[in-house]
Amino acid sequence: MSQKKNKPAPERTDSEPTLAAGTSSAWPFVLLGVLLFGCFLHVENSGGAFRADVYQVGTKFPPPLPNEPEEVKLFKAGANLYVACAGCHQPNGSGSDSLNVPPLAGSEWVLREKPDRMIRIMLDAIEGPITVRGKTFDNASMTPFRDMKDADIAAIATFVRGNKDWGNNAGHVTPAQVKAIKEATAKNAGTRWRATTLEPVP
Numbered sequence: 639m640s641q642k643k644n645k646p647a648p649e650r651t652d653s654e655p656t657l658a659a660g661t662s663s664a665w666p667f668v669l670l671g672v673l674l675f676g677c678f679l680h681v682e683n684s685g686g687a688f689r690a691d692v693y694q695v696g697t698k699f700p701p702p703l704p705n706e707p708e709e710v711k712l713f714k715a716g717a718n719l720y721v722a723c724a725g726c727h728q729p730n731g732s733g734s735d736s737l738n739v740p741p742l743a744g745s746e747w748v749l750r751e752k753p754d755r756m757i758r759i760m761l762d763a764i765e766g767p768i769t770v771r772g773k774t775f776d777n778a779s780m781t782p783f784r785d786m787k788d789a790d791i792a793a794i795a796t797f798v799r800g801n802k803d804w805g806n807n808a809g810h811v812t813p814a815q816v817k818a819i820k821e822a823t824a825k826n827a828g829t830r831w832r833a834t835t836l837e838p839v840p
């Protein structure tokens with residue numbers, strides 16, 4: 639039987655590394671903490687997560703810049719104002735079968751060369767049977783927006799017609815076009831259109 643001899647562990651000659659006196663400082667960490675806290679506050683205050691007043695449909699665009707072309711300004715303003723339509727036509731313009739609301743994405747009522755029908759629909763709304771993309775909707779009626787500012791109606795119409803995310807690519811709408819149609823249809827105020835009464839409109 640052989641016995642292992644327990645040799646004593648060799649003595650360590652090296653020493654643990656230590657910071658030279660004076661170089662150790664908590665300041666970088668304190669600074670980092672302050673910066674992180676600042677970032678957190680910033681995100682908290684401007685990120686909008688879970689804040690219904692900030693996080694809502696159509697607020698993905700920052701305010702337009704002064705030197706941008708008119709149609710870009712209108713489009714961006716419209717993106718923020720589209721919230722007026724989104725409850726029914728849905729944030730992505732798909733409409734809703736269960737609400738009986740037709741889509742704005744790909745709609746032949748929206749994508750006409752002239753915006754004349756769309757402006758009329760926005761001003762005094764529409765009710766009764768209407769066929770959009772091959773499907774007939776009948777059981778709901780829209781809210782009229784005649785009291786909305788011409789510029790805001792133009793902005794929403796521009797956003798909806800030119801919304802490439804929805805596959806739409808029609809020309810923008812100016813406040814002057816809205817004003818002209820508002821005046822021309824003044825006697826219609828308070829009466830919703832029907833698809834048939836809009837047929838003669840280009």
Ligand code: HEC
Nearest residue numbers: 722723726740741745747764765766768775776778779780
């Ligand atoms: C209260 C719900 C509601 C709101 C809000 C609403 N709509 Fe509508 N909209 C409808 C319904 C319902 C119809 C179809 C009515 C019918 O059956 O004749 C319609 C039809 C339309 C049409 C013609 C059909 C189509 O889908 O292209 C357009 C264009 C339209 N709406 C645009 C808008 C715009 C732009 C807004 C926002 C400014 C808006 N609507 C707000 C419910 C709504």
